[in-house]
Each structure stands twice: as C-alpha cells, then as structure tokens.
Amino acid sequence: MKPTGLVTGAVASAPVLSIGLIFALMQQPAGSEPASAVCAAAVSAAVDGNTAVEGYSAEQLKNAAAIINAGERLDLPARGQMISVMVALGESGLRVLDHGDGPGPDSRGLFQQRDNGAWGSYEDRMDPAVSATNFIRALQRVDGWELLEPTLAANRVQRNADPYHYEKFWPASVKIVEAISDEDISLEGSGCGVIGSAGVGDDLPWKDAPTWRQVGVNDASTSPLGLYNRECVDFALWRVNQQLGSTSAPFRLHNSTFRPDGKNLGSALTWKDGWNAKGWPTGSTPRAGAIVWYAPGTGGADPTFGHVAVVKEVRDDGTFIEEGYNGNPAPNNHTYYTRTVNNAAPNAFLYLPAQEEKK
Template sequence: MQSRTSAPALVAGAVLAPVGLVLSIILFGGGSQAAADVCSPTGSSVSVDASQLPKVAVAGYEGEQLKNAALIINAGKARGLSARGQTIGVMTAMGESGLRVLDYGDGPGPDSRGLFQQRDNGAWGSYADRMNPTTSATSFFTALQKVSGWEQLEPTTAAHRVQRNADPFHYQSYWAAAVEVVAALGDVPITDAGGESSCGIPGQSGKDDDLPWRTAKIYEPSPLGMFNRECVDFALWRVNQQLGSTTAPYKVLNGTFRPDGAVLGSALTWKDGWDAKGWPTGGTPRVGAVVWYSPGTGGADGTYGHVAVVKAVNGDGSFLEEGYNGNPAPNDHTYYTRTVENSTPSAFLYLPGSDQPEEP
C-alpha cells in the first residue's frame, strides 16, 4: 500500500478553471444530418453548410476560423475521408496556423504558408495553392491517405507523418477542440445514445473529478488496491481510463502492475515501477502522463513524494496538473488542479505508445 501522506505540502499558484475534455457539447448550425462518429476510423464523412456557421465561438474559434474549418471539412469530404480524417485535418490546421491563412512562416520554415504552413518545396503546389484553404486542405488529405494505416494511428502521429514537424506530439493538445469544432459545424453528436464516445486516445482520459469512489472513506482500500482518494489512487484511475478500463475488473492494480510481483506502492516507488514494467519516462509534459515528484521536490512530501496527471499543456511550456491529495488539510483528500512549470517535477511517466510514435 501507499503512504497516507503522498501529496505536496505546499500547493502554491493559481488554481485554474478545469480544461474539460470534450465528451458532449451544445451543437450549433442548421439542418439535421445522420449521426457520424467523429472519432472512429469507420465513421462516415461530415459535410458543412457554410451558410449556417455558428455566430458564436466554438472551442475558442470563431468567424473566419470556423469558415476555414468548414472548408477543410468539406475538402476531406470530397476526398472520401471519414469524420476522423476530417477532424485530423482541422486539428493540424489549428496547430499550424490557428485556422488562419497565414502569409508568413516561422524560423524552421520561413517559406511556409497558409492554413497548413506548407513549404515551398514543390510538394504542395504553388503559392496560390498553399494560400487557398480548399486546395491546401486537399493537398494535406491526399498526403494523409498515403500514410500506411493512418486511420489507426493516434491523430497527432498521423498528422506528424504528413507534416514532418519537429515535435510529433505538437498536435495532441488540439484534438479535443478539433472534435468539438467538427461536431458543431457538422451538426453531429460526439457521444452515442448511451453516452459513450470513441474519442479516447492514449494521453486522453476522463473529465475533472470523475473518480468513481470520490466520497469513499479515506485510509481504506480502493478498488485499485490503493488507499481511497490518495494521489496514487487517482493517478492509477487515470491510467486505467487511458487503457480503456473504466469498470471492474480493472487492467492495472497496485498489486498486479509490476511484472516482478512487487506492488506499485506509494508515490515514492512509481518511477521504479514504471522502469520495472518497461514503460517510458521522460522530461516533457504530455496530456495524460503521470507527473512524478521525488520526495521533497516541488513541495512534495519529504518521505513519499507525490504523483499527479497532466491535464493540459500550456503554450509557454508549463502544464495544468490534476490530482488528489494536493492541498493542505482539511481539503487534502479532494480533487485539485494547479499550473506547474515544466522543470518542477522529477519526471513524467508515459503510457506505452504515447512517448515515441513509430516512424516508417
């Protein structure tokens, strides 16, 4: 079992409003359309009536940005892509240009232009082609369809195979917003009648304080073999969610995680547990990664350390952390969020498949 005091002694800094993952939304736009699964590789295409775009922002995008998203979606429709493929296109343009037709590039690619920041290397057509939303989107989708098995790849990996940018995880933080925009513009639901969604991908888990036993008595065993409402209990719940295990019997438990038979244990031993299992670790925050603090680091308990989960990664390199048992008593065994500098934790613990996308 883990210790009863595995949270930071100090939780300084502003507590931000949670950045919720998109599971259900209020749909805007006119006209009914047969339901399409936005995230499934087998979902049908989505089309958008450009004359019926929302008058309000969707996931922070509005006006010309939504018009460009509509053009991307319809270009994907013309190429026969699934709604998932169309959503990957919108996600990529969000990450490259903020859904704006940019007439400039950046340091690594000063000749990059347009929604997808396509280079002047002959592969993406003329300057006019790259500056045309429909033409540039068609070029992106044509290249995407040439990527072997792209439908089954993580969206950020599929986009990276086309764009070849420096960070293969660059697009990951835009996926939820892209799902929301495509669903809203296409007038389709994200969840089915039972409230289920296929939008989960490695690095994407539940929403806010969704620990099923969040009111259970503390210092008693949870269904995961940890103590109820400890930092390790919530983190292991998130790991199970990302592995597709949200009901008993759970895939990973305190007593079954390590192949050598040792318990995963307190926050102190989580890095060793990850190493024993052969799972990847690193120094870069990624959505869904477990944040590991060695004893005394970042205000963590001096004996047992602390673990939490990366909820969102900010543009300045800091990240929004979520977890349990991160506040002083009497709020110690409750859910919290806080913004943390990238350099503060001792390590980030990744799930398999979320650290290094396989390259062709």
C-alpha cells in the same frame, strides 16, 4: 478478496499517504484492444448555405467536410478525422493553396503536400478529397497513431520541423468536426483516448468511496483500479486510464496488471520503476497529462512513499498546475486538490505511451 499486493496496514505495498504536501515554491497497454476499436466511429459531414461555424467561411467548411468524408470512406475513427482537419488548419487554414513557402516551395493544397511523388500529381494535391485521402492513408500507416497526441501523430506524417506546430489548432478542429458532422458526436466521453488532455476537475468516479482509514484494509477500501480509494496513486491511475480512453470497468490499466513483470504498480515510491519496467518514457519537462513524481520527502511528500499527481496545465512562466488527491493535511487529505508548482520541484515526469518530452 483484497487485490494482490494490497496488504494490511499502511506499509510499502499500499498506496502513498502523503499528507501535508506543502511547497515552498513559485507557486498499447497489455491485454487491451487497439485504441481505434474504442474510439468514436467515423462520421460523415455535409455542408450547405445554412451551415455556419463562427470564424470559418463556407469555403473552409466545405473543405473540412471533404476531409471528414474522406476519413469516413477509409473507416477512420472520429479522432483521426479531427487530426486530419487539424493538419489542414495548420498547413493552409483549410484553404486549397496554389503556392508553397520557404521550406517547401513546391507544396500545394490543403495539406501543403510536396511534389516528391508521395502525394500524387499536382491535380491530386489540389483536390481536397484526393489530398485528404492520401494524408489519411499515410496517417493509418503510422504505428500506434491512436495513442499519440494529435500534434505528434500529425508530425509523423508531415515531418515538419516543430512536432508541436499543430497543437494550437486542435481545439478548433474538434469544434468544426463536431459542428458539421451528420452525427451528434462529442470527443469528450467518446471512449477515444486523448493523451495529453487535461482533466476536468474532481471527476474520480468513486470520490465518495470510503478510505482504508475509515473501514480498514478490505475490499471496501480498494477501488476498481486495485488501489486504496482516494489516494494519490488511485487518482493518478484513473487519469492515465482516462487518457487511454478507458473510463469504466474493467479498466485497461490496473495496479496488478500494469507492469509486464507481474509486480504491482504499487505505491508512489515504485511508480517510476513501474514506468521503467513498462518501457514508458520519463523526463524532466512537464507535459499536460503526465504524471508528476516526487521521491520520498521531496517537496513535502511523504518521507516513506513519496507522492504522485498529474500535470493539468503547463504555463509559460516556468510553472504548471498540478492536480491530484491526498495532497493536503487532514481533514482534506483524501480529497481533490490543485496547486501551482515550479517545474524544478518534482523529481521526474512520467509520460504516457508515445508522449515525447517537449524540447
């Protein structure tokens, strides 16, 4: 049975068929379980004289283990443990500091916790296990922290001036936790949502499935997401599901269930309306993992349906790397592509839950 709203013919309810997208440029979801329920479970860690992670001392690894084990005692998913280590990296370099800084002269310890009554005594703040426990409890009180980008989740607790301060420490945190945990874990493929994570290339599970042009409009031409196989919207919704930790059927987000008003997410033309109906944010700044939305006829997009793609990487020169499907002329129109795009080219960027526009 054909998914609701996918009618015969290339009409408005069908996914966009944007061919020849050529740029003259500078080159918790409804019906789903909480993200914490699908993330890799809490892990424990132990370090000794033989434990080594390139670039980090024995003292730093011992402190990282104390943080990880505090998380394990509080049943914090592995991604939360990584966020905790990331914050300690960003605040103290994983060292128990007995001094503060200009904004916080009374800050102390791994997490540079203030002497304001919220973080316990001086001894508590200087104790790796106790200070980590207090940080983790505060993180767990942040509503929806599991769906936030790691740096934004951290900022909800730390309240530092730059919410993206911790972003650069995330890769190192993942590396350390994966290296010293007692379990053989990997964040990649763990089922744990990572909003803002970059794609890994042409990983659409049904990238060889027949298109509607090959077999006609029937069940064989629609993907598990309820969209025509290998259209731009099909790949974009796959990336959104991936970032929410949903990588196999039944997917969290589907063409027919995305919008709370019962309408289909539909073609690229209606995606911005779909985002608005769901109450998800939009903006004009590219963010890794955000959906790139082109109105019909913009930048070479299809004049009827427009086009959607995904921000793969944001560059410092005012451009970003876009990835998607169906952005090239035949015979490569239903295949994966990447291209460099000027920030001003798309009409909007559609962000995932709690993904804020970077100012």
